[in-house]
Amino acid sequence: MISRMKKYLTIEDTIGATPLVRLQRIPGGVGEPRGNVILAKLEGNNPAGSVKDRAASSMIRHAEERGDIRPGDTLIEATSGNTGIALAMMAAVRGYKMILIMPDNLSVERRASMTAYGAQLILTPASQGGMEYARDLATRMQAEGKGKVLDQFANADNPRAHFESTGPELWQQTDGRISHFVSAMGTTGTIMGVAAYLRSRNPAVRIVGAQPAEGAQIPGIRKWPEAYQPAIYQPAEVDEFESIGQAEAEGMARRLAAEEGIFGGISSAGALVAAMRVAARVENATIVFIVCDRGDRYLSTGVFN
DSSP states (O other): OOOOHHHHHHHOOGOOOOOEEEEEEEGGSSSSGGTTEEEEEGGGSSSSSSSSSHHHHHHHHHHHHHTSSSTTEEEEEEEESSHHHHHHHHHHHOOOEEEEEEEEOOOOHHHHHHHHHEEEEEEEEEEGHHHHHHHHHHHHHHTTTEEEETTTTTTTTHHHHIIIIIIHHHHHTTTTOHHHEEEESOOOHHHHHHHHHHHHHOOOOOOEEEEEEEEETTTTTTOGGGGGGOTTTGGGGGGEEEEHHHHHHHHHHHHHHHHOOOEEEEEEHHHHHHHHHHHHOSOOOOOEEEEEEBBGGGGGTTTTT
């Protein structure tokens, strides 16, 4: 007997196809008066709440296809939060044990989300080097045979996710009108993958990266020491860099929620700060920035108080 059971989506099938929405109030004089539109890509709408869902799915699926891993294995990853949460969700979906290593100065909401998905969490002292120390520990644990490191910083399946999904979505959603793409820079998977796709469609698209200003500690926006530069990062792919201060990113996060109804994280707001600077310099542009996660991931930090 042929089954006529309807095929329903799994939680993994809901990753991607996120909304692209126009900002209405914040752009002010650098928006419509200059012929500019600023658009927000709402990656917090992914099932585990961030743009990293795309990379996590890509890294695990393609590693399985190559035979590098199989369900039941233990995976290890150093993370500042979003990738860890996304990997924990994917491990739960596909049947892996997940060990996540994270500096102890990051928000409690991130820790709780990881453990809710069943991951084992190892907190490292931020005073001993933060993410750099966490990455070294992950590598050491792999060498000791404790699991397989997917390594979002060097894994080509990270930017591949954005070349295959995020970039095409932006092209389609803007009818090819996108002129500037703005993203926070952390592991750089998002900006590298989207840049490669958009440039394949229109070499004139400008790629703008948001980096932390001196002394700023914005989750999701990093400037790595030379020895820890992500292997997937190609500096020549980024046309412009904007340095984002701590106070301006936090202030913009509050504005984004209160004036636009978009409850995004601090690095998302940093990308908007960069997008606004771009808008002040150009005319008749379609500027897209990534809202990479949701603001409720940062409530305990007091940023929204």
